[in-house]
Amino acid sequence: MPTASPGEPSHITGRNVDLSNCDKEQIQFCGAIQPHGLLIAAQESDLMVRHISANAEALLGLSPDELLGRPLDRLFDADQLQRFRQEVARQRNLTCPPVHIMTARFGGRLGDAHVFVHRHDGLLIVEFESQGQNDPVSLHDLYSEVRTSIAELQATDSVQAFFDLAVSRIRRFTGYDRVLAYKFLEDGSGWVLAEDREPDLESYVGLHYPASDVPEPARRLFSKKWISHLPDVGYESVPLLQMKRADEYPLDLSYAFLRSVSVMYTGYLKNMGVQSTMVLTLLRQGKLWGLISCMHHRSPKHVPYQVRMAAEFLAHLMSLAMTSKEELEERDAVNRMKSLQSTLMEYMLRHVNFQEGLLRYDVNLLSYFGATGAVVLVDGHVHKLGDTPEDGALQDLFSWLTETMGQDQFATDCLSSVYPPGTAFQGKAAGMLVLRLFIHKPHFIVWFRPEVEHTVQWAGDPRKPVDVSRVNGEDRLLPRSSFALWKESVRGCSRPWKDSELAAAVDLRRAIVDVVLRKAEELARANEELDAFSYIASHDLKEPLRGIHNYARFVLEDYGEKLDAEGKAKLYTMLSLTQRMDTLLDSLLYYSRIGRQNLETQPTDLLPLVKRVVESLAPRLNEVRATVRLPDALPVVWANPVLLEEVIANLITNAMKYNDKPDKWVEIGTMTDAGRSAQAAEALAKGCAIMYVKDNGIGIPENRFDQIFLIFRRLHARDAYGGGTGVGLTIAKKIVERHGGQIWVESEPGVGSVFYLAFPSSDT
Amino acid sequence: MRTIVIVEDSEEDFAAIQRVFRRAPTDVQLVWYRDGEEVMKVLANVGRRMSTGHDTPGMLLLDLNLPGIDGREILAWIKRDVILKSVPVVIFSTSSSPKDIAFCYEHGANGHGQIAGFHPI
Numbered sequence: 002m003p004t005a006s007p008g009e010p011s012h013i014t015g016r017n018v019d020l021s022n023c024d025k026e027q028i029q030f031c032g033a034i035q036p037h038g039l040l041i042a043a044q045e046s047d048l049m050v051r052h053i054s055a056n057a058e059a060l061l062g063l064s065p066d067e068l069l070g071r072p073l074d075r076l077f078d079a080d081q082l083q084r085f086r087q088e089v090a091r092q093r094n095l096t097c098p099p100v101h102i103m104t105a106r107f108g109g110r111l112g113d114a115h116v117f118v119h120r121h122d123g124l125l126i127v128e129f130e131s132q133g134q135n136d137p138v139s140l141h142d143l144y145s146e147v148r149t150s151i152a153e154l155q156a157t158d159s160v161q162a163f164f165d166l167a168v169s170r171i172r173r174f175t176g177y178d179r180v181l182a183y184k185f186l187e188d189g190s191g192w193v194l195a196e197d198r199e200p201d202l203e204s205y206v207g208l209h210y211p212a213s214d215v216p217e218p219a220r221r222l223f224s225k226k227w228i229s230h231l232p233d234v235g236y237e238s239v240p241l242l243q244m245k246r247a248d249e250y251p252l253d254l255s256y257a258f259l260r261s262v263s264v265m266y267t268g269y270l271k272n273m274g275v276q277s278t279m280v281l282t283l284l285r286q287g288k289l290w291g292l293i294s295c296m297h298h299r300s301p302k303h304v305p306y307q308v309r310m311a312a313e314f315l316a317h318l319m320s321l322a323m324t325s326k327e328e329l330e331e332r333d334a335v336n337r338m339k340s341l342q343s344t345l346m347e348y349m350l351r352h353v354n355f356q357e358g359l360l361r362y363d364v365n366l367l368s369y370f371g372a373t374g375a376v377v378l379v380d381g382h383v384h385k386l387g388d389t390p391e392d393g394a395l396q397d398l399f400s401w402l403t404e405t406m407g408q409d410q411f412a413t414d415c416l417s418s419v420y421p422p423g424t425a426f427q428g429k430a431a432g433m434l435v436l437r438l439f440i441h442k443p444h445f446i447v448w449f450r451p452e453v454e455h456t457v458q459w460a461g462d463p464r465k466p467v468d469v470s471r472v473n474g475e476d477r478l479l480p481r482s483s484f485a486l487w488k489e490s491v492r493g494c495s496r497p498w499k500d501s502e503l504a505a506a507v508d509l510r511r512a513i514v515d516v517v518l519r520k521a522e523e524l525a526r527a528n529e530e531l532d533a534f535s536y537i538a539s540h541d542l543k544e545p546l547r548g549i550h551n552y553a554r555f556v557l558e559d560y561g562e563k564l565d566a567e568g569k570a571k572l573y574t575m576l577s578l579t580q581r582m583d584t585l586l587d588s589l590l591y592y593s594r595i596g597r598q599n600l601e602t603q604p605t606d607l608l609p610l611v612k613r614v615v616e617s618l619a620p621r622l623n624e625v626r627a628t629v630r631l632p633d634a635l636p637v638v639w640a641n642p643v644l645l646e647e648v649i650a651n652l653i654t655n656a657m658k659y660n661d662k663p664d665k666w667v668e669i670g671t672m673t674d675a676g677r678s679a680q681a682a683e684a685l686a687k688g689c690a691i692m693y694v695k696d697n698g699i700g701i702p703e704n705r706f707d708q709i710f711l712i713f714r715r716l717h718a719r720d721a722y723g724g725g726t727g728v729g730l731t732i733a734k735k736i737v738e739r740h741g742g743q744i745w746v747e748s749e750p751g752v753g754s755v756f757y758l759a760f761p762s763s764d765t
Numbered sequence: 766m767r768t769i770v771i772v773e774d775s776e777e778d779f780a781a782i783q784r785v786f787r788r789a790p791t792d793v794q795l796v797w798y799r800d801g802e803e804v805m806k807v808l809a810n811v812g813r814r815m816s817t818g819h820d821t822p823g824m825l826l827l828d829l830n831l832p833g834i835d836g837r838e839i840l841a842w843i844k845r846d847v848i849l850k851s852v853p854v855v856i857f858s859t860s861s862s863p864k865d866i867a868f869c870y871e872h873g874a875n876g877h878g879q880i881a882g883f884h885p886i
Contacts, residue, residue, distance in 0.1 A: 540830060548777030555784070 029222065030251045033238040033261035035231065037303060039111060039129040040241065040259050041073070042252055045089070048073040051124060052252050054259075056239045060129075062109035065242045073127075081105050085116070095120040098226045098313075099128055099258055101306065115306050119256050126252075128259050133303060143311040146174050151318050160326050164195035167319055168293065172197045175279065175304060175312060177295035181205055182283075184291040185220070187497055188212060190487055191291070202298065209453075211487040215292075219266065224289040225255060227313040229280045231262055233301035234270045270296075277302035279309070281316035285324045293319075331501065338505040341368055342512055349516045359446070359513075360384050366448065369509075370502045374430060374449035381443075381679075389449055390426040397422060402435060403443040410507055411435040414450070415494040424493065427452050432495025434503070436510040438517070446513070448506075450495035454488050532596040539586040539593075546586070550579040585713065588728035592712065595644070595735050602740065604763035605642050607635035607692055611669055614649045627657040627665035636671055636690035638760035640740055645760075648733040648744075649694070652756050655729065656696035658722050659754075668695040672757060680745050684759035689742060691759045700750035709746065710734045767823030768794045772804050772839065774831050782826070796822070801834030805842065808849060822852055827874075829858035829865060837868060844873035 034040045039060050042052035050068045057065045061076065068075055074082050081103075088102035089095070099117035106113050113132040118125055150170040157163040164182040172180040179198040185191045189212030196206045215223075223229065238261040241252060254260040270278060277297035283290045293316065304312075341364065348358030356377045359366050366375035367387050374389035378399055383392065390398065401420060402411070414432040416423035423430070432450035437443075553575045561569065608631070615622070615629050622629065656667040672691040675682035684691055701709060701716065708714050715727040737744040741761050748754035769786070773779045779797055786793055798804035811821055825843065829836035836856065843849045855876040856869045869877050 544775050544778070547781075548775065551777060551781045555780075 029218075029253050029255040029260070031238075031254065031261045031263075032251055033240050034254070034257070034259040035233070035236050035261055036239050037130065037232050037236075038114075038259045040257060041068070041076075041127045041129075042124045043073055043127060045120065045123065045125050048086075048125070052241050052243045054239045054241055060109050060111040060131075061107060069242065070244050076107070077105075089118060089125065092118070095125075096256075098228075098256055099126070101310075104132065117258065121253055121256065124252075126254075126257055128257060130259075130306065133305065140307060143174070143307060146170075147311050147315050147318075150174075150315065151322070154319065155322055157326070160323065160330055161194065163323060163326055168195045169197040171281070171293060171295065171312065171315065175295055175308060177277075177279065177302070178202060178298045179205075179296040181294050181296075182291060183210075183294055185215075185289060189215075189217075189220075190490070191215060194291075199298075208484050209487045209491075210483045211490050213486075214269075214483050216265075219263065220289055222255060223280065223282045223292060224284065224287075226258075227282050227316045228258075228309055229262075229282075230258065230304055230309060231267075231270075231278045232303040234267050234276050234278065235301070236267075274298050276300055279304055279312065281312055281319075283316065283323060284320045285327065290320070290323070335501050335505070338369065338501070339508075342505070342509055345509070346512050346516065349513065350519070353520070354379070355513060355516045355520065356384055358516075360386060366446065369505070370434070370448060370450070370498070372434075372448035373451050376445070376447045376449075378443065378445045378447075379438075387449075388429045388451070390430050394422070394426055399443065399445060402437070402445060406435065406437055407440070409437055409440075409510055410503065411437075412498045412503055412506075414497040417493045427493045431493050432498065434498055434506055436506055436513075438510065438513060446510070453491045453494055453496055528596065532593040535589050535593040536597070539590040543583065543586055546579055546582055550576060550583075553579070585726055585728075588726045588732070589712075592728060592732050592735060595732060595739065600641055600644075600739050602639045602641050604637050605640045605645060606637045607645075608632070610642055610646060611635060611649055614646050614653060618650060618653055621654070622657060625657050625660075625665060626663075627660065627667060629653065630666060630668040632670045634671075635669070635692060636760075637763045638690050638742075639763050640760055641736075644736045645740075648736050648758070651729040651733045652694040652758075656694060656698055656754075658725075659717075660696060660698035662697050664697075666697055669693070670695070678747075680743065681757065681759075684743055688762055689759040690762040691757055693755050693757050695753065695755040697753040700752055700754055701746060701748040702750050703748070706746050706748070710744075768796050768820065769824045769826060770796045770798065770804065770808075770822040771826045772798045772801065772831065772836070773826070773828045774799050775828075778828070793823070801831050801836070801839050805834065805839060808843070811848060821848070825852055825854045827854055827856050829856055829869070837872070840869065840872050840874055 034054050036056055039057060040052070040054045041050055041057075043050050049070065049072055051070075053065045053068050055065060057063055057068060063075065073085070077085055084103055084105075092100055092102065095118055099119040101115055101117050103116045104113065105116060107129070111129060111131055114129045115132065117128040117130070120126070150167075153170070154163055154166055157166055168180040168182050171177075179196065179202055181193050181198075182195040183191050184194050190209060191212075191214070192209040193205045193207060196204060198204065243252070273296070275296045275298060277300070279295040281293040281295075283292060344364050345359055345366075348362055348364075349355040350358070352358050352361075356379050359377060365386060366372070366377070369375075372387070374385070374387040376386070376389050376395060377384045378395075383395055383399075385395075389395065398420070401422075412432075412434040413419055416431060416433045417427050423433075429451050430449035431452040434448045434450075436446040438446065553572050557564075557569065557572050557576075564572070611631065615631070653667055657665055670693055672681060672693050673685075675685050681691060705716055709716065710730050712731040713727045714731075715725070734744050737758060737760070743759040744756065746754055746756050771779060771782060773782065783795060786795060798807070808822075827836045827839060831839075836858070840854060840856065843852065843854060850873065853875040854873070855878060856874045857878040858865065866877050
């Protein structure tokens with residue numbers, strides 16, 4: 002027994018329930034029933050009456066005191082009693098729901114009545130319900146109605162179509178003013194997904210209700226039975242009377258169909274102008290999935306037992322059919338995501354950059370999950386699809402993700418709760434699903450989902466003001482105010498991400514990583530092939546070239562006297578052209594050899610190495626009057642000294658060659674502070690040492706920075722600046738990259754250039 | 766008169782070699798083979814049959830890159846043969862690759878010359 006704290010009674014029942022505690026109300030112990038029937042709880046062994054509803058007098062003409070503590074034979078005649086005993090004995094399992102065991106004639110107003118029994122806690126709970134004045138219902142008609150309904154329902158092609166049809170069929174055979182299908186969501190809230198109603202009634206389709214509208218106790222009770230009927234919302238409840246014994250305890254009415262309902266429930270129904278309801282329970286794998294709620298606005302309405310039975314049967318079948326339809330839809334959705342993934346995979350493989358495959362086609366990232374916005378961030382480039390936050394906001398979001406996100410996947414249906422700046426764009430991006438492609442690189446794929454409120458399609462009139470009336474200082478619950486309440490509760494939230502969606506995202510991430518790796522492999526293989534190709538090609542190209550050269554020479558040697566000066570000059574030009582081509586082929590050969598040969602590295606002090614290079618270049622440096630400024634120290638790096646000398650010689654030669662200043666200088670030093678250079682920062686972070694070669698030469702326009710490293714690409718005329726094959730920097734780059742290093746340039750035309758060389762430092 | 770066997774698939778390159786030998790002060794006979802298979806067939810009989818025309822050549826000039834059986838194989842084969850291994854073999858090729866040059870000397874070549882062909886004018 003829980004101890005009661007001063008503010009909170011230990012038992013919440015109809016006497017002390019309000020909006021704040023209705024989730025704890027113990028409706029099953031309400032100790033009262035609805036007045037349209039009679040309830041008796043009797044001991045099974047001797048049929049002694051332990052509890053009886055106070056309306057015994059009115060319905061049977063017998064006072065409760067006459068019955069309490071006495072056997073049931075005061076109520077039944079001998080014949081009926083025998084039938085009753087027989088039926089109860091025959092029903093081994095009479096737990097729930099109540100079983101109709103007989104229809105019999107009783108005295109008083111009860112008259113012809115159905116008798117229902119269920120066992121609970123060693124008691125037989127017996128409920129009597131008058132057959133009433135209604136025309137007897139034909140079971141045959143009901144059966145054929147249910148049978149055709151089920152056949153048609155099974156033929157529907159979606160869960161939505163299923164319920165659209167179900168509500169109209171149920172309305173037709175129950176005669177209610179309004180029938181709606183209500184579905185519970187993961188968070189306990191619910192929404193109206195289908196409705197059939199009298200034309201003059203306001204539509205509730207699309208309305209969402211907060212979880213408190215159908216509180217936990219009500220949901221638990223709904224899940225225990227297929228049907229709940231409240232013929233008259235304005236009923237006066239009838240108390241249960243019990244024997245005045247010390248050990249008597251309140252009767253658990255969980256399964257009694259006559260049980261009185263929560264005043265919160267009737268209050269709500271009254272606010273809506275509903276006078277009678279019948280609720281069918283929809284279960285999926287034993288769990289409450291939703292409700293079919295029938296409402297009558299015109300008058301109280303008693304649904305005869307046979308119709309209720311047919312409705313109950315229909316609810317059973319609908320639960321099964323709906324479950325299989327929903328499972329089918331879910332499987333379809335999973336299959337759709339799978340085929341989507343294979344399509345995207347194909348697109349990604351088509352392009353050099355995988356992200357183009359995700360973005361460029363009609364089938365793209367937005368085809369996933371009903372997302373309304375998607376962003377891909379790769380190598381600092383942001384690619385957007387659909388409705389996304391602004392660039393600035395995205396940059397901030399990505400910085401936050403880069404810092405905080407460790408795992409491969411991150412999903413939230415309420416971004417602003419974990420990332421407060423998200424409030425600014427929660428309308429279009431309240432929910433977010435992020436894939437981080439590589440842990441060490443800020444490459445992201447992001448989907449956005451809008452705030453739930455923006456996605457709700459409500460059939461009602463949006464201009465109608467929300468009705469939050471207060472009566473006697475209490476909030477009067479109405480669907481519209483519930484809706485407003487629910488909207489408030491999901492402010493800043495999106496539809497939640499389903500497990501199947503998260504799994505599909507993980508699959509897609511794996512597919513993307515696969516594609517990226519496959520492309521990297523392809524590139525490596527292509528490079529190897531290219532190296533092999535250029536080696537073979539330059540050999541094979543050399544042979545005919547040599548022939549051309551030799552034959553031109555033979556002509557000059559053998560027929561020189563017969564040629565005039567012009568003829569000879571042409572042959573000499575031919576010779577010099579073959580020579581240039583030979584030089585180009587040699588460069589190509591050398592370039593490919595660097596790519597293929599094994600690289601032996603050792604800790605190499607750059608200072609003596611640079612000094613050796615400068616010494617070897619001294620004659621040329623003197624010739625062009627260029628000075629080289631050397632530092633006191635340079636880093637020690639892992640390198641192949643011979644190759645590295647070549648790189649530095651190339652850079653110093655370029656520095657003095659492409660220089661039109663009278664005082665040419667080349668400065669060599671170490672870069673320790675990355676400043677604003679992203680490349681330098683990355684290199685330093687990787688543990689590289691950076692050396693620079695700076696000059697006051699002619700400089701390079703920024704849009705040519707990449708070009709200068711391409712093979713045979715020259716920025717100037719062939720003979721300008723002393724000529725060259727245009728392969729020096731390409732070879733330098735290849736050598737540096739083979740060391741796992743990097744080379745890049747910063748330059749200002751007319752002022753000078755700085756070449757940076759990052760090499761793995763030998764300290765690390 | 767000593768013969769010099771030349772294995773060279775390029776007719777133009779052979780013409781160039783011929784010109785060089787024509788200017789040489791000594792009188793030599795050049796025997797030209799275009800591929801490895803042909804030369805190996807002929808050389809296989811050298812010193813084994815008492816027939817003229819199959820005298821041991823004075824020198825072998827071998828191109829490294831040949832169609833089919835390439836120069837490397839021919840070199841290795843000659844240097845394995847008891848009779849032929851005494852014939853000096855000079856490799857000439859367009860390759861200046863240190864790896865190729867090392868291969869030649871390791872397999873008993875007596876000299877290596879790169880066919881530059883591009884004499885300064």
